Amino acid sequence: MEELPNCPKCQSAYTYEDGNLLVCPECAHEWSSSDNEDENGDDQKVVKDANGNVLQDGDSVTVIKDLKVKGTSSVIKIGTKVKNIRLVEGDHDIDCKIDDFGAMKLKSEFVKKI
Numbered sequence: 410m411e412e413l414p415n416c417p418k419c420q421s422a423y424t425y426e427d428g429n430l431l432v433c434p435e436c437a438h439e440w441s442s443s444d445n446e447d448e449n450g451d452d453q454k455v456v457k458d459a460n461g462n463v464l465q466d467g468d469s470v471t472v473i474k475d476l477k478v479k480g481t482s483s484v485i486k487i488g489t490k491v492k493n494i495r496l497v498e499g500d501h502d503i504d505c506k507i508d509d510f511g512a513m514k515l516k517s518e519f520v521k522k523i
């Protein structure tokens with residue numbers, strides 16, 4: 410059986426899974442386990458799109474406003490589809506490749522999950 414994280418509220422080790430939720434039998438705290446799926450565990454930052462949907466590596470998004478490409482006169486147009494994003498640390502928290510532009514970093518607040 411895979412190891413479940415301790416309860417974030419009372420640190421109980423007796424947590425169990427209930428569907429997508431983790432449940433603590435000691436303090437009745439329930440929370441989502443999806444943030445803990447990643448291999449590096451506890452401190453995973455949640456990246457959300459403009460609508461508040463949680464983004465994950467491999468997601469496809471569309472750009473929701475024209476974005477100037479730093480150092481060039483190019484603009485990534487609103488509605489541009491971006492496939493297979495990768496979440497990274499930092500101010501621009503999405504690493505991706507865009508057709509005709511190449512490798513690019515975007516801010517999650519300017520995209521929408523497809």
Ligand SMILES: [Zn+2]
Nearest residue numbers: 416419433436
């Ligand atoms: Zn608890």
